[in-house]
Amino acid sequence: MTMTTGPQTVLVVEDFDDVRDAMKILVELQGYKVVTASDGREAVDKAREYHPDLILMDIAMPLVDGIEATRLIKSDSSVSSIPVVAVTSFSKQYHDEALEAGCSCVLEKPTVMSDIAVLRSVLP
Numbered sequence: 779m780t781m782t783t784g785p786q787t788v789l790v791v792e793d794f795d796d797v798r799d800a801m802k803i804l805v806e807l808q809g810y811k812v813v814t815a816s817d818g819r820e821a822v823d824k825a826r827e828y829h830p831d832l833i834l835m836d837i838a839m840p841l842v843d844g845i846e847a848t849r850l851i852k853s854d855s856s857v858s859s860i861p862v863v864a865v866t867s868f869s870k871q872y873h874d875e876a877l878e879a880g881c882s883c884v885l886e887k888p889t890v891m892s893d894i895a896v897l898r899s900v901l902p
Contacts, residue, residue: 785811786831791821791847792865793839797887801834801865818842822850825857832900834885837866837876845872845879852880861900 788810792798795816802812813828815821818835819842825833833851837844848862864876867887876884882900 785809787811787813787828789813789815789824789830789833791815792836793817818844818847821847825851825860830860833860833862834865835862837864837872838868845875848879848881863900
């Protein structure tokens with residue numbers, strides 16, 4: 779078995795460029811390597827390609843939303859064990875649906891540093 783060293787990888791999925799860039803910086807400041815995706819379809823593809831340690835998934839996105847992307851990830855045995863954290867401005871509206879789709883928890887936007895620090899408790 780090959781052990782990898784170095785920072786754990788977080789996939790940040792967000793359709794708005796400025797929000798995605800801000801989240802990327804916040805996560806990098808916590809010491810993680812970051813891969814980004816701008817919609818749910820790209821998120822599924824990047825999860826399969828990079829096998830990140832954690833996925834921060836926006837819920838309301840074009841093409842494939844975060845709920846469906848999470849369902850697709852959780853139904854694929856090659857990536858189903860990756861924890862997915864829903865990040866949304868609509869946490870009350872999507873909370874139960876996000877958890878049912880397979881998200882570990884739901885963070886409400888705007889995400890602040892204290893919320894990003896929760897990553898350590900979600901990572902395997």
